[in-house]
Amino acid sequence: MRTYTFLKTKPFLLGLLLCAIGGTINAQEKIVTRVPADTSKTSLNMDAVYNRPFLALKNTPVALGGYLEANSIYSSEDGVSEGLSFQARRLTIFMSATISKRIKFLSEIEFEDGTKEIGIEFAAIDVAFYPALNFRGGIIMNPIGGFNQNHDGPKWEFVERPDVAVNLLPATWSNAGFGLYGKTHKYNWIFGYEVYLTNGFDNSIIDNEENKTFLPAAKENEDRFEESNSGKALFTGKIAIKNRKLGEIGFSYMGGVYNKFEEEGLTLDKKRRVDVFAIDFKTTIKKTGTYIVGEAVLIKVDVPDTFTQQYGTKQVGAFIDVVQPILKRKVLDWDNATLNLAARFDYVDWNVGTFNETQTDIGDNLWAITPAISFRPSAQTVFRLNYRYQWQKDILNNSAAKTATWLFGFSTYF
């Protein structure tokens, strides 16, 4: 994993800065207020980037926030275990500022696995013309699927992120670019849209050490914040519709040319496209309080016929989480402590198709089921115990490698 240069060379200074800010906040405790996340029924996944608990300093336009995720893990694949490990998955810090009326700024910096991977996930200015027309520019998160928009650890009952979001789509993938978004509502209906042009993917999606078509490989490309590998813009668009009683559904598309097809005026290859289609939904069954969220993805990639079939031209995947609160009451000083039972189903097929040589099905797929228990002393903090059972087939469709994993951890906003 690579780190972005200025952060890699200055982690100490950054830490010092954060400590200084923290110290200031402590010293002025009385002027700090906690701004809770907006839980109104008009918010959509697209609002998640601002819809977080912040610490606001009175009489200043700046608000700070963040979350921490850590866990222990013990897994075994076909009888072979690497033993017990403790993981500091991610520390994310976000800061927002109201610059002037109608203009605001938000940045999100993430430290994954300690300082192994440090990245700016989001750093954009928003200009509000109307509720239905806003401009956003800077480093933005491409709004493909629901998880990419609404990925904060404390919002989920599972330690692992969904496979479709991290092993098919590039989770929390951001790029330099610009676009428009907006939202409108009438009666029980809310409608939102987003359209962006950004830098895009590169050849690593079909040439990587995962040995499969792997869009997340593009996260390794540091140059995407300064140039488009293909010289063409990547389009990302999403529409979302929500009914306050039924739930939210989103349709998103992301596509463009990914390869460097010409350089210095010379043609190197034909233009090759990657096209991604996603549908996401979430709902709560009012009668039982059951929360259901899911996402399905279809990816098509133009891979040269003369390249190896190891890299697939078509990929599909999906996940669904079902979360059932079973107890909700005051515990100690936590007024709304909640105990949940949950289950997640993951499915990813990295290579849909048949071998040219035998016309038999290509494997390279994964299934997993994860039952979970989670305890939320408050909405901002979750303790999670997960057991994940996974079946993964290699490209030849040999018998699945089976992996069982215990995970225990927490995630909390601060």
Added chain:
Amino acid sequence: MKFNFLTLIIVALCLVLGVSCEDTLIPAPNENELLDGPIEGLTTAQQIQFLSGDEAFGDVFTIEKGLGPIFVANQCASCHAGDGRGTPFVRFTRFGQPDTLGNQFLDMGGPQLQHKAIPGYLPEQLPAGATFTDLIAPPVTGLGFLDAVSDVDLIALSDPNDANGDGISGRPHWNNIPDYVTLRPNSISQNGRYISRFGKKGAAYDLLHQTSGAYNQDMGVTSLFESIDPYSGLEEDPEVSTQTINDVVFYLKTLKAPLRRDESKPEVIYGEQLFSQIQCASCHMPTLNTGYSPIDVLSYKEFHPYTDLLLHDMGSELDDSYTEGFAETSEWKTPPLWGLGLSKDAQGGSYFLIHDGRALSIEAAILLHGGEAEQAKSKYTQLSEIEKQQLIAFLESL
């Protein structure tokens, strides 16, 4: 109430965690159901090198790391999934040598066709007029034992003029060897050639020869040993380190020999008897012995590969009009049969047997035998259905 709620949570967690971890984790399969794994008795240092080689064997070559520009596969494990036999998906083609006079198409891309190419490049095309054969990769288990069989033993097994009159005339493949190989202890030379034993035609002298050739011809990766790029035909800087190749060679040498299954079942025992009675064992020798090996656990060991490592004329059905070294086009090195029953576990659940994977069952493979194996095949066809099933049960137990 608070106490009760907390108690409930804690009890629930304890119940979950109280379940034995062993019960919820994946049990290891039986050792005899797997092809991979090291031979027993390696020292700690040898185990560390085995793990390094294992990692390198699975290493994926990207364009940045030297893949291609033209290639067949992008990692060792593509052709040897689970250390087993290859599949038609990674079938490859060799061309250009119609007789023992050498390859006539070396300046046109021979001996191997790199039929894949990285984006922006065109793969190699089969030159007009070149004879060729299609091949799938062999399993790689137990190779250290085969490598350590002495030349004297192989010469003793050979019968080039069929002096015993059994219709079988195996001979060692006396071949020229590259400069970089180190001769085995007590190796024997004949007219400047040495006994080669790896590859379908037995044309590779040892595992270093085989491995560096595979990096070069299969993945388009140059090394200190094979420094000519298959695409440009020019000498290039090494794209894989000598240490990595040495580690992979060590890994191949120290992969365990496949272990048998069901050997006490009556049908398997009867099948083993039939295997000898119908002369299969004349070429597929059940037992060989190693000579000296610098790896202690390989020295002076009896093992059961079901091969004699010799070249045999297999008849017109398996004559592809292509050869390597000094083998005739109809001659093939006897492939070891150990691990045969586990082949399909690495081939997507189906058998792809014989050198090019055309045989989709063990019986189909038997029926493709000819030449020196014609008698054995004929005897097989005369067996009753039950006897055939017993013979195949035995083969699947290997």
